[in-house]
Amino acid sequence: MEGKREEQQQVLRKGPWKAEEDEVLINHVKKYGPRDWSSIRSKGLLQRTGKSCRLRWVNKLRPNLKNGCKFSAEEERVVIELQVQFGNKWARIATHLPGRTDNDVKNFWSSRQKRLARILQASSSKQHKHKREVLVVPHHNVPTMEVPKLSFSAEEESTSRARLCVTPHVTDPPLPLRLIPPPPDLPNPGTPNASGHLAPHEFDSKESLYSDPHMQISFPHIPLPQLGISFWPESQELMARLDDPNYFSLLGPGDDASELVVGEGFPPDMPLLGPSLCYKGHDGVIDGNMCEEKPDVFYDDLPLDVPDHFEPLPSPSKW
DNA sequence: AAGTCATACAACCGCCCTCCT
DNA sequence: AAGGAGGGCGGTTGTATGACT
Numbered sequence: 001m002e003g004k005r006e007e008q009q010q011v012l013r014k015g016p017w018k019a020e021e022d023e024v025l026i027n028h029v030k031k032y033g034p035r036d037w038s039s040i041r042s043k044g045l046l047q048r049t050g051k052s053c054r055l056r057w058v059n060k061l062r063p064n065l066k067n068g069c070k071f072s073a074e075e076e077r078v079v080i081e082l083q084v085q086f087g088n089k090w091a092r093i094a095t096h097l098p099g100r101t102d103n104d105v106k107n108f109w110s111s112r113q114k115r116l117a118r119i120l121q122a123s124s125s126k127q128h129k130h131k132r133e134v135l136v137v138p139h140h141n142v143p144t145m146e147v148p149k150l151s152f153s154a155e156e157e158s159t160s161r162a163r164l165c166v167t168p169h170v171t172d173p174p175l176p177l178r179l180i181p182p183p184p185d186l187p188n189p190g191t192p193n194a195s196g197h198l199a200p201h202e203f204d205s206k207e208s209l210y211s212d213p214h215m216q217i218s219f220p221h222i223p224l225p226q227l228g229i230s231f232w233p234e235s236q237e238l239m240a241r242l243d244d245p246n247y248f249s250l251l252g253p254g255d256d257a258s259e260l261v262v263g264e265g266f267p268p269d270m271p272l273l274g275p276s277l278c279y280k281g282h283d284g285v286i287d288g289n290m291c292e293e294k295p296d297v298f299y300d301d302l303p304l305d306v307p308d309h310f311e312p313l314p315s316p317s318k319w
Numbered sequence: 320a321a322g323t324c325a326t327a328c329a330a331c332c333g334c335c336c337t338c339c340t
Numbered sequence: 341a342a343g344g345a346g347g348g349c350g351g352t353t354g355t356a357t358g359a360c361t
Binding site: 014015016017049051052055056059060068070103104107108111114115118 | 325326327328329330331332
């Protein structure tokens with residue numbers, strides 16, 4: 001028994017896939033379709049687990065994948081919007097992004113989180129270095145780093161994760177967002193999601209939802225529990241600076257910052273970063289609603305000194 | 320040129336759900 | 341109804357690569 005298990009483990013392959021293995025897997029799918037993954041091993045075709053085969057197919061071999069292609073600005077925005085709404089439901093989010101897998105979305109998001117964490121950390125060490133007076137933001141108001149997982153309802157969970165909502169996309173009134181229709185085989189698009197909300201594609205006309213890949217869909221208002229945030233003087237100063245249309249042009253030739261412009265028509269009491277930030281299209285036309293052309297990439301776009309205005313997150317053990 | 324660091328990506332692990340017997 | 345197998349999904353880790361010093 002033990003020997004048999006050892007034998008099995010010995011022959012079980014792990015690690016990077018070889019081209020020959022890919023070929024076998026592709027042939028299997030051609031013959032039988034993307035199923036019966038474990039039979040691939042039981043037939044002796046590959047020494048990989050069924051799970052591993054499935055993963056390889058879904059993430060790398062499936063047709064029409066955008067492998068090795070960075071997330072476009074539009075894709076980034078969609079991910080951010082949907083993450084706010086759905087939480088870490090990567091598979092679900094991925095259904096709105098043709099050619100992207102849940103793994104892609106997950107990796108993309110985790111990169112962003114790490115980047116933000118690093119920025120915050122860097123700012124904190126800088127603060128200690130200069131012994132500056134620091135801004136203490138109660139951590140429930142801290143822009144979203146992942147909130148410790150408690151027993152949130154689906155809705156609570158998604159809003160709890162939305163707390164970094166420095167993201168300019170969460171606006172009131174709703175920010176129109178172009179969504180990619182999910183694949184037609186997605187079950188019953190009219191079913192409310194777990195939180196009782198309609199899925200985003202339901203907020204528009206019920207007909208032809210999936211026929212026009214460029215349809216414009218308006219998102220519902222996403223509740224922000226911390227709308228009453230008031231800022232410390234330092235931050236308010238930053239707000240004022242952000243409000244200055246010339247502010248980003250003063251940042252110099254940096255591509256990201258120079259793309260940022262301040263949108264118009266926002267309520268004066270707009271929380272967080274004050275005026276919603278929008279992007280200037282390549283033609284230079286400012287679109288107050290549709291941030292079509294340019295990446296949100298908001299961590300990148302934040303002025304470098306923005307993190308100075310945040311207190312670093314407390315360590316998880318203190319939550 | 321070499322070392323270090325950050326990032327992106329691929330793959331594995333574990334949990335959970337569903338289906339079948 | 342119970343248990344096992346298969347599959348889906350989210351979290352995590354390891355590694356390759358590029359940028360920076």
